[in-house]
Amino acid sequence: MRTSMTQSAPAGDLLPEVPGADRLRGRSRQDLAEAMTWLAWYAPGTFTAVLDYMDTVNGEPIPDHA
DSSP states (O other), X not given: OOOOOOOOOOOSOOGGXXXXXXXXXXXXXXXXXXXXXXXXXXXXXXHHHHHHHHTEETTEEOOOOO
């Protein structure tokens, strides 16, 4: 049986460790949305993997709050 725990937000300061992260800083929301749209077309598997990763915290799915 699992105990109920409040889910914490993912760490927001992981970008300095990622090569090329400096290219993301300063981009507008529109620029980032267009880049994700292009990625969905160019590499749909990678796009799906990114969205799946964004829907988890510490490897656990984020529950729907609907």
